[in-house]
Amino acid sequence: MRVLTTFTFLLMTVITNGQTVSKYIIVDQFGYRTNSEKIAVVRDPLTGFDASESFAPGFNYALVDATTDTQVFTGNVVPWNSGNEDDSSGDRAWWFDFSSYQTPGTYYVLDINQNLRSYEFSIADDVYEEVLKHAVRTFFYQRAGYEKNATYAGNDWADSASHLGNLQDTECRKWDSPNDASTEKDLSGGWYDAGDYNKYTHWTANYVFDLLKAYIENPNAWSDDYDLPYSNNGTPDIIDEIIWGMDHLLRLQETNGSMISIV
Template sequence: MKFISFVFAALVYSLNLFAAPVITDNHIKIDQFGYRPADRKIAVISNPVTGYNSSSHYSPGNNFQVRRWSDDAVVYSGTISAWNGGATHSQSGDKVWWFDFSTLTAEGTYYIFDITNNAGSYQFDINENVYFNPMKQALRTFYYQRCGIAKSTPYAQTGWTDAACHKGSLQDLDCRLYNNTNPSTSKDLSGGWHDAGDYNKYVNFTFETMIDLMLAFKFNTSVRGDNYNIPESGNGIPDILDEVKYELDWLLKMQNANGSVLSITGVMNYTSASPPSSDNSQRFYGPATTSASYTASALFALGAIQFNSIGQTTYASTLQTAAVNAWNWAVSNPNITFYNSGIVGAGEQEVSTYEKLVRKMALATISVWSNRKHYLQNFF
């Protein structure tokens, strides 16, 4: 009997370690990343009224709780408030309520509980570092976007491994000019990242992304880890810069000897295959343009600053030289364009006059940061 009592107590204890709502209902929506202790904390409760999911009716009770995931202890109680006086949101077709539990600041793992319906949300965390893992996984997305390398374990998760792509005949190692496929135009344009929804690679489209990554490194020390589980992890260089370097190395290949920068690497007609290694389409490159050269110049210049700051002076010098050469060519050739739509790639990569100015402004800012006045002399 004592043994049975012991087993029963042990089972109860183990169940409490993994307590959870009896019913998990996705009408109760939380921030799946979690909440920092001092942040405002809102759960959203929805009732579909019109639209594809209008049959999924949900009538929330007025009283809600926050419960600790491990033992179901109630740590906060409150009432919900209707959005816009109970009106139906025109776009979503939902009626919505807010449950504000901002005063709960204790770190832990919790869920929201609707007392009336005996239903709860998925679990969420409250702690200072809730955004670290999402940020880490977001950066790892660029590893999966890499062109020309195998995605292997332990870096790629099960189901996402793949052989090296676009290394076949007449692909990125032997890429030809779009309007002259003579072998004399062959270039090695391997590497870099695929675009978001296709396997093309656009110089201009990488501008905002690369600027954001390098500014994140410059201004936020918390992103400078060397343990993001990419092939370069542990090499003494922050992984965010390792990933940036993968794209910069491709941009260096896109630069001609005269300093100009090619605009695009991609296919002549929109084709796709999955996974990337199964794509056997011939690949081409577009001509050098003013906008691509300004884009690359800005990225080379900012890259030079960042890599110099971590002692990678040789690479920084290479980037600085490339930046100056690209800038000089763009200044001397201010109106060279290539509208690729219907020719190479999927999206139109040529930019407007305003966007060219943005790139020039970026260079001017970089010249101030780096105390190099070369760009400013030609800008004003």
């Protein structure tokens, strides 16, 4: 009996280790809430950059507990859109719906017939909390003239405060009067644009508006513990970020009420 048990364990280990992660079995790697719709999408590329590839799913699929490698839910894939190509992705697709399974944990989706699997994901009611935290933290990384030390940014992304030197953000001059010291203004702060060092007033105002709206719509969703230098100060971190943006906008306002459009 002991020999049989050992052999069974080794067999299960080989089967588990033999599974290959497939890029054609798509899951929401943020995770799924317990009561939410839960669907894995299986794709077969027909048009586009990967049109030379193909994937034909097996008929039988399973939701597998990643901790125990136990199949906790099984079912069949169903053609999406009657098997027709999706115009936006260039793929033919199938759905594996496991919405009825609601037990929290870490899982992956398995193509039983082909021994192919998805990446791991979580089922839990708090799956979006970590996502929300890092969405807000992106504004910290985009702050202009603000140190990001390794404690908060990590060693790979740490840097010192930039653009605070001579004739930089604290001593900005009008673009068409670079030698006229009388035009100097402190326009420090704000956030860099997506891929450059420009700071656009219109975009900054949009960011502030959207952050304010997000807070007003659900103030209880925002906490003060996003691992930022200004966390745990008694103010939700999203409000700290809004204040940072507003302070920059106030520096951009001229005495006649107009706004400088770009730094």
